Amino acid sequence: MQIGRRKNLKRAGATVAAALAAGLVRPRDVRAAWNKDAFGQKTLADALKSLNAATAADSKDILIDAPQIAENGAVVPVEITSNLPATKSIVVLIEKNPFPLAAKFDFLEGAVPFVKVNVKVGESSNVRVLAEAGGKYYVALKEVKVTIGGCGG
Amino acid sequence: MADPMKIRAGLKGDVADVRVLMNHPMETGQRKDSSGNLIPVHFIQEITVKLNGKSVIEAQVSQAVSRNPVFSFRVKGAKAGDRLEISWLDNKGDRNSTETALA
Amino acid sequence: MRRLAIPGAVVLLAACASLPVGEPPALSEQDLIEIHAVLKRDFHTRGIATMARLEPDAVQRACNLHHDHPPAELAKTLEAAQLKAIPFPAAGLMGDWRNGQKLAQSGIGMQWSDKPGSASGGSCYNCHELSPQEQSFGTLGPSLRGFGKTRGSGAEMQRYVFGKIYNAKAYNLCSQMPRMGHSGTLTEQQIKDLVAYLLEPGSPVNQ
Amino acid sequence: MSFARWIPAGLLAGACLAATAQDARKEIEKYQQMIADSSPVELFELEGEALWKKRQGAKNVSLEGCDLGLGAGALKGAYAQLPRYFSDADRVMDLETRLLHCMTTLQGRSREEATKRVFGNEDRLSEMEYLSAYIAAQSRGVPMAPGTSHPREKAAFELGRKTYFYRGGAWDFSCASCHGEAGKRIRMQELPQLFKPEYARPVVATWPAYRVSNSQFKTMQWRINNCFQQMRYPEPGYASDITVALAMFLTATGAGEPYRGPGTKR
Numbered sequence: 001m002q003i004g005r006r007k008n009l010k011r012a013g014a015t016v017a018a019a020l021a022a023g024l025v026r027p028r029d030v031r032a033a034w035n036k037d038a039f040g041q042k043t044l045a046d047a048l049k050s051l052n053a054a055t056a057a058d059s060k061d062i063l064i065d066a067p068q069i070a071e072n073g074a075v076v077p078v079e080i081t082s083n084l085p086a087t088k089s090i091v092v093l094i095e096k097n098p099f100p101l102a103a104k105f106d107f108l109e110g111a112v113p114f115v116k117v118n119v120k121v122g123e124s125s126n127v128r129v130l131a132e133a134g135g136k137y138y139v140a141l142k143e144v145k146v147t148i149g150g151c152g153g
Numbered sequence: 154m155a156d157p158m159k160i161r162a163g164l165k166g167d168v169a170d171v172r173v174l175m176n177h178p179m180e181t182g183q184r185k186d187s188s189g190n191l192i193p194v195h196f197i198q199e200i201t202v203k204l205n206g207k208s209v210i211e212a213q214v215s216q217a218v219s220r221n222p223v224f225s226f227r228v229k230g231a232k233a234g235d236r237l238e239i240s241w242l243d244n245k246g247d248r249n250s251t252e253t254a255l256a
Numbered sequence: 257m258r259r260l261a262i263p264g265a266v267v268l269l270a271a272c273a274s275l276p277v278g279e280p281p282a283l284s285e286q287d288l289i290e291i292h293a294v295l296k297r298d299f300h301t302r303g304i305a306t307m308a309r310l311e312p313d314a315v316q317r318a319c320n321l322h323h324d325h326p327p328a329e330l331a332k333t334l335e336a337a338q339l340k341a342i343p344f345p346a347a348g349l350m351g352d353w354r355n356g357q358k359l360a361q362s363g364i365g366m367q368w369s370d371k372p373g374s375a376s377g378g379s380c381y382n383c384h385e386l387s388p389q390e391q392s393f394g395t396l397g398p399s400l401r402g403f404g405k406t407r408g409s410g411a412e413m414q415r416y417v418f419g420k421i422y423n424a425k426a427y428n429l430c431s432q433m434p435r436m437g438h439s440g441t442l443t444e445q446q447i448k449d450l451v452a453y454l455l456e457p458g459s460p461v462n463q
Numbered sequence: 464m465s466f467a468r469w470i471p472a473g474l475l476a477g478a479c480l481a482a483t484a485q486d487a488r489k490e491i492e493k494y495q496q497m498i499a500d501s502s503p504v505e506l507f508e509l510e511g512e513a514l515w516k517k518r519q520g521a522k523n524v525s526l527e528g529c530d531l532g533l534g535a536g537a538l539k540g541a542y543a544q545l546p547r548y549f550s551d552a553d554r555v556m557d558l559e560t561r562l563l564h565c566m567t568t569l570q571g572r573s574r575e576e577a578t579k580r581v582f583g584n585e586d587r588l589s590e591m592e593y594l595s596a597y598i599a600a601q602s603r604g605v606p607m608a609p610g611t612s613h614p615r616e617k618a619a620f621e622l623g624r625k626t627y628f629y630r631g632g633a634w635d636f637s638c639a640s641c642h643g644e645a646g647k648r649i650r651m652q653e654l655p656q657l658f659k660p661e662y663a664r665p666v667v668a669t670w671p672a673y674r675v676s677n678s679q680f681k682t683m684q685w686r687i688n689n690c691f692q693q694m695r696y697p698e699p700g701y702a703s704d705i706t707v708a709l710a711m712f713l714t715a716t717g718a719g720e721p722y723r724g725p726g727t728k729r
Contacts, residue, residue, distance in 0.1 A: 034198040034244075039215045067494035069487055071651075071729040075219045075675035077497040094217055098183070102217035110209040111202070112168065112227035118219035118501055120181070147392070147651060157509045174506050178586065220585065220678040221503035275611055277716050278659050280639070281625050291629050294622065298703035305697045309633045316630050323628075366633055366695040382649045394649045396641065425635070434634035434695075441633070 039101050044128070047093060047101045051137075053130050059084060059138035062131050066142050070121060073146040079116040084133040087113035091132070096125035121146050158251040162237055169231035169255055171202070173239050174223050181216045196244055197222065203238040204228055231255055283320050288312070305368035315425050324430035331429040338426035342419050342437070345444060349414040349451050356453025357460065359446055360386055366441050376441045378421075378450055383433070386453070387460035397433060404455035405462040417451045495729065502727035504596060504673050507588060507680050511597025514590055520570030529565035531558070531598070532610075542602040543722050546619065546711045547610030555610070555619040557710045558598060559591050559684045560702035581701050582685050585678040595671045595682045595725075602722040607667050609714045616711065619704075623712025626705060627658055633695040638709075640694075663717030669726030676729055683710050 041047035048054045061083040070076045080090055090113060092103045097120070107113050113131065121127075124145040131138045161172045175197065182194025194216060202210040209228050228237070233255055240250030281287075292312065301307050314334055318326045326334070358377075365376020380386060383396035386403075407413055420427055422437030436442045442450075453459050516525045531541035532549070546557040552564050559581070566577040583589035588596075610616040630637040641649060642657045655662035671682040681689075687706045691699050699706050 034213050039213070065497075067490060067497055069490040070494050071491055072676045074678070075498055077494075077501050079225070079497075097217055099215055099217065101215055103212060103214040106211045108209050108211065110204060110207070110228055110230050112229055114225075114227045115212075116223075116225035116501060117214075118223055118498075120217045120219055157506055159505050159509060161505070172501075174503050176503070176506050219675075221506065223501040223503055225501070275617065275620050275715055276624070280628055280658065281621075283625060283629065287625050288629075291622075291626055294626075294705050295631070298700050298705040299691075299697045300700060302698040305633075305692075305695065307697050309695070309697055310631060312631055316635055319635075320628075320630055367692050368698055369692065392650045394647070394652075396644075396647050396649065396654075432636075432640045434636070439633045439695075 035104070038104075039099060041101065042099060044093060044095045044100045047099075051091060051101070051104075051130070053091070053132075053137040056130055056137035056139040059131065059140055062129055062138060062140035064127060064129050064140055064142040066127055066144050068143070069145045069147060071147055073121040073123070075118045076121045076127075076144055076146075077116065077118050078127055078142075080114065080129050082113040082131040082133070084113075084131050084138060087131050087133045089132040090115060091130040092117070092119065093128040093130070094119060094121050094125050095128055097122050100128075158239070158241075158249055160237060160239055160251055160253045162253055162255055164231060164233060164255055167230055167232060169204075169228040169235070169237065171226045171228060171237065171239075172223065173226075173251075174221070175241060175249070176221060177241075177243065179216060179218055179220045179222065194244065197241045198244050199242045200224070201238075201240050202226055202228070203240075204231060205236050206238070280323070282323060285321065288317065288320055302368040304366070304370060304372050315429060319430040322430075326429060335426055335429050338423050338429075338435075338438075339419065342422050342426060343444070344415060344418065345448070349411075349418050349448055350409075350456065351445060351448030351450070351452045353449065353452040353456045353459040353461075355446075356449035356451070357387070359442070359450055360453055361390070366439070375443075375446075378436065378442060378446070379434075380450070388463065389460055400454060400461065402462055404457065404459065407455075409455035409457065414451055414455060417454055418447055421447045421450055495727075498675055498729075499727045502673055504600075504680070504725045504727060507593055507596035507673070507725070508600045509597075510588070511593035511595070514593050515597055520566065520572040522569070522571035524570055526562070526565055526569065526594070528569055529562070531561055538598055538601040540602050540605040542599045543605040543607050545609060546616075546707055546714060548613040548615045554704075555613075555615050555707055555711060557683065557702075557707050557714075558595055559682060560707055562591060562594055562598075563702050578701050582681075582688070583679065588680050591684075592671070592680045592682055596680060599671055599722070599725050603724075604721050606721050607664075607714060607718050609711060609718060611715050611718075619708045619711040620715050622705070623708035623710070624658070626709060627712060631696070632691075636694040636696075638690065638694075657713055658716060660716055660719075663713055664720035665717075667714045667717035668720040668722050669724040669728075672724060672726035672728050674728050680725070683713075 038047055038050040041050050063081040065079040066076060078092065082090055087107060089104060089106045093100045094102050102119050103117060105115050121144050127142045127144055129140050157176055159174045163170045177197050178195055179197065180192050180195040182191065184192050186192050196216040197214060197218065200212040200214065201208055210226055235255045236252055237255055238250060238252035240248060242248045292310070295310050299307065299310060315338065318330055318334055360378050360380035362377020363379040363382050364370060381390060381393045383394040385393040385399040385401050388401060423435040424431040424433035425435055434441065437447055454461055456462065516527060518525050527536045529535065531537065532544050532547050533541045542558055545561065546555055548555050549561065556564065563574065563577055566572045567574055580589050581591045583592050611620065627638040630640065641654050645656055647654045655666060657663050657666060670686060671680065673680050684701060684706055687709050688699060
């Protein structure tokens with residue numbers, strides 16, 4: 001966690017400095033930058049490690065609505081609700097994608113821990129959802145099968 | 154026409170149901186164009202939802218989000234007339250934002 | 257506002273017109289002439305898809321005029337002529353089923369987007385079930401699963417399968433199956449490879 | 464980590480369905496419902512609106528004076544009453560044909576310029592596609608009711624109906640070769656019997672449509688053009704009488720269904 005954080009802060013600092021120099025952002029827009037390390041991991045285990053979420057307890061309070069069979073992997077709608085009290089963030093991983101980490105949503109004061117997003121699923125895979133609450137990660141899975149349709153080769 | 158973005162927001166009690174549509178190719182960097190050349194990776198990385206200027210949701214996403222992204226969010230403690238602003242930043246440093254007043 | 261979009265009124269309007277909705281038409285000689293003229297006027301050559309493709313032959317004419325059910329005598333005569341025109345190879349009709357499998361999977365070829373001279377696929381899976389390993393198959397044609405196993409793979413069967421792929425109309429005049437050899441879609445060697453894919457005991461089709 | 468694992472999922476050799484056929488159908492219906500609920504079509508409608516109002520052509524005017532059949536500039540319900548006969552052009556026209564007419568007459572654009580790029584791609588829709596998205600959307604909830612009383616409208620329907628069953632081209636195909644019998648598929652794609660109202664209705668009520676498989680927005684002119692491509696015919700002219708006749712046949716066959724597009728398809 002510590003290492004990951006320091007890395008991120010460092011990177012964020014550099015990005016921000018460059019952006020400020022270029023006049024791209026106003027100072028109040030500055031915040032935690034894109035987690036390059038976690039998004040760059042190529043296996044589920046490494047992505048979880050980078051997120052410091054290698055251990056997470058199964059939870060029935062994380063609801064995932066996604067099609068069991070998606071006709072096209074380019075667009076797979078996933079709807080997630082966390083009923084865990086004080087959910088701080090929701091993380092979406094597509095286990096078999098080349099880069100498993102797909103998205104991380106941080107819910108600040110006022111937000112409902114709910115999100116619906118369309119993701120790409122390269123092949124039939126588990127969609128793994130983590131919810132961060134009370135300083136711990138919880139996990140739920142949903143399998144999505146990807147098929148194809150169409151003609152003409 | 155700069156890439157449009159569209160917010161659709163409805164109030165249910167004090168919860169704002171927000172749907173946002175973004176125009177973006179979300180290129181994975183692994184797709185080829187018609188001449189067989191790889192199309193460079195190009196995707197939205199960060200999304201911020203603000204209510205009356207205050208961040209309520211901050212998202213980081215990857216190229217695994219589908220082309221022309223559509224997100225749905227819910228924000229508590231909202232009322233008619235509140236200003237909802239959504240912005241994104243992509244890996245090339247391009248950004249876009251749009252806002253709407255809740256009704 | 258010439259017409260108000262009042263749902264009920266509009267529906268009524270559509271119903272009053274009493275067009276022959278849902279009914280396949282019978283095509284007359286005159287209809288064929290008119291449609292051909294319209295096609296000649298409204299279509300254009302693009303890439304390899306030339307206007308010559310719009311010239312109907314005796315088979316298309318007969319099937320159009322008789323709604324795919326030509327009188328037996330006419331069908332027999334035309335089928336015989338189609339059969340006679342098939343250039344059966346002297347021997348060795350069994351090609352390589354592995355190539356055949358690739359051809360069966362591929363649906364490319366003969367479209368205006370295809371490059372001149374590029375090889376076509378057989379489009380087999382678009383309409384037929386073949387190997388049990390391929391679940392994404394069409395149902396426009398009959399299942400050919402286990403074809404060689406149930407029908408045998410002797411010389412007669414090889415000849416039949418070659419001929420059927422080359423020109424399905426030689427066996428059933430108004431079959432919906434394209435004449436893959438006759439139309440110039442597949443080469444002799446490609447058809448041999450498909451014969452092997454259907455008949456070879458080692459082919460996935462016969463597992 | 465091969466390239467094939469990403470987007471061209473459509474090119475991946477078929478992952479098989481383990482579930483029973485009935486379960487699979489139910490799940491695919493759910494998938495289709497879910498993608499329809501999160502479609503980016505509204506973005507295209509916005510761009511279409513901007514193009515509708517954009518001054519263009521030698522006369523430097525917008526399309527706002529274009530009469531789609533309900534009077535100049537009237538859009539509400541206009542798409543739902545197309546195709547129909549227009550006396551000013553003495554032709555039966557579908558939406559795109561009519562828009563092209565307005566571009567050449569009202570805006571003073573050349574046909575060549577206006578049809579240079581009628582079918583767009585995933586990076587940028589064509590002007591016709593954006594306009595179609597915007598205009599079709601103004602007919603939501605309005606039952607499809609193309610013109611069917613004028614003799615020319617009846618003639619277009621008849622031509623479309625006969626062409627639907629006419630076999631020709633390099634592969635001896637008619638539209639009915641694929642869309643003729645109930646319960647047939649090409650690969651996994653089900654093939655509606657479009658000459659029957661029960662199959663045509665949901666189709667005409669949802670085109671034009673966004674296709675998630677290639678992120679493209681497609682119009683009825685494209686749909687017909689692409690069918691002929693797959694039938695191995697030469698190419699039909701854009702907005703030609705034959706394409707309008709087929710659109711008329713299809714729309715009149717599916718008449719009565721309230722429009723609920725632009726749709727989102729697999």
